[in-house]
Amino acid sequence: MNLVELNLSTIPYGQPIPFALRGVGGGLLANKGFVIRSADDLRVLLARGQALYVDTDESGESYRAFLSQIQSLLLSNKPLNQIATMTLQTTTAPAAATQDNSPPAWREWQLGLTQLLRTPSIIDFAQRFEDLFSALNAYLLKNPDGALLALMQMSAEETRYYSATHAMLSSVICMTVARETLRWPENRVLPLGRAALSMNVGMAQLQDELAQQSTPLTPQQAQQVDQHSDASVSILRAMGITDPLWLDAVRTHHHRAPGKLSEKTLAQQMARLIQRSDIFGARIAPRINREPMSVTSAMQASYYDETKSMDEAGAALVKALGIYPPGAWVKLASAEIGVVVRRGASAATPRVAVLLNKSGMPTGEPIPRDTAQAAWKIVSPVAHKEVRVRLPLEKLLAL
Incomplete structure (x- = not known):
């Protein structure tokens, strides 16, 4: 020391x-x-x-x-x-991190977005937000599986900065679904990503506190949760944000509105995608007072709407990410356990890096497996907390 x-x-x-x-x-x-x-x-x-x-x-x-x-x-x-009165800004890190083939400084992004969402300032919010969003989007375009892997792992391991990690994961999921499944043009994808990244600015501090809180919500906390969509829009307007699609998507991202996407306005379609990704991300993240859902259960929660019918936006999410998205831990037919590092040809056949052999012992070095082959077929998800071996995030991304 x-x-x-x-x-x-x-x-x-x-x-x-x-x-x-x-x-x-x-x-x-x-x-x-x-x-x-x-x-x-x-x-x-x-x-x-x-x-x-x-x-x-x-x-x-x-x-x-x-x-x-x-x-x-x-x-x-x-x-x-x-x-x-200096602030701990990290605005230069995202842009620099995307200029070569090295992974982004995810932990610095997490800390920078935490600061930005908790204490937005009219002086520099818009520029700092756009810097971080642009860097996140640039890496997503270059390596979507890497972005999903990093944020899924961070969601499972860290609760103190839940609001920032959840926002980045939701943004990445929404843009991936919009690009790869719905085939939206960029002038729709980008406002969607910005809206997902900022949807909870009206309760970011409270989100982080609730992730650590073991007692039920107080009446005041419950009221803040209920009103956070409108509060987020008010804050964004005060920060100089004027894009109507962005603001309308944030305002309505908790509206219960099942039905076909084609029957909704564009902002409502964005809000529905945000809601589905929000549900998924919230269910895979641990809390002090509850264990996270398995990835497959979280996918199921996103897939079905309020009437227990297939949700079009949720189905698009499952199609884009797969049943076992990057970052999910799985058990194979070989009895090996590994982490999904890349999506495969079908929703159920991703590429996996095995870290535990069939005896439950660490493999030392990750072993690649193609789960489309019968010998390495995925037989079940594995809870993150049950895995006794960990690789640093940087090593996982290198896979």
Whole structure:
């Protein structure tokens, strides 16, 4: 453990801290992503820890990035009040990450979108949102299976930043379905993706809190959930967003409106796609008070509408993603267990990277399997929590 004391004047209020905070002796005061909302919150932490420290053995890279940002502001001759209220922006990371063949910095995107949705600012919201969305879309066009794999894994593993991960997954699913199954033109796909990415800006903070909450919703929380679609539209308008398709899709994305897509307005079609992807993403994500659904059960929930009939938008989602989308863990006829890394020729025959052999032991290196072959046919989904081996996200994407 290598503790470095933080300069308290550099700590931004209202935004996720990109490293864990520790007190004298190294005791943990707050996990990475903790939000200090005011000077009172800061005083509470100081009372517990006497001072605030970062363990550079634990958070060296994120701490160095933080220092680099402060230094850049100082060298740019920014006013001192601007440096004191600096934000932990990650807007340059997405664009840079898509310029070569390396995977995006998904965790930085997650943190940046968390900040953007929780504390939108009229000063830079529109530009930062578009930067992140453009980078996400660019990677999706280049590697749709990689985008699905990354976000499915992040959804299964991380609850603290649920709102951002869920938004990115919903956006990626919607655009994939619109492009690959519905064959929509780009002037429809892009507003759909933006709407899915921003649909819950009116309750982003609450979403993250509820993912960690074991008690039932309070009346105030329930009211905020019920009203979040309209609240999201109001916030987006205040941030300078004027696209009617984008705003109408956000406003109606929780409307219960089964029926054929062709009988709906374009905004209503977008809203229905968002709703189906929203249902799927919510059901595969863990909560403190419940286990996530299996991927196949989540697919089924998206496939059927409010009348228990086939939903056209849900069926398009299943057709585009497959029964076992990238990121799903499965058991094969060979008794091996692996993760889906690429969609296959049919909805039920994806490519799988085996990580556990038939004895349940780690394989060491991933073994590719084509599940269209009878010997490696998928026999069942496997819950993420039941898998005893993990590969870093970067290694999974490399597959």
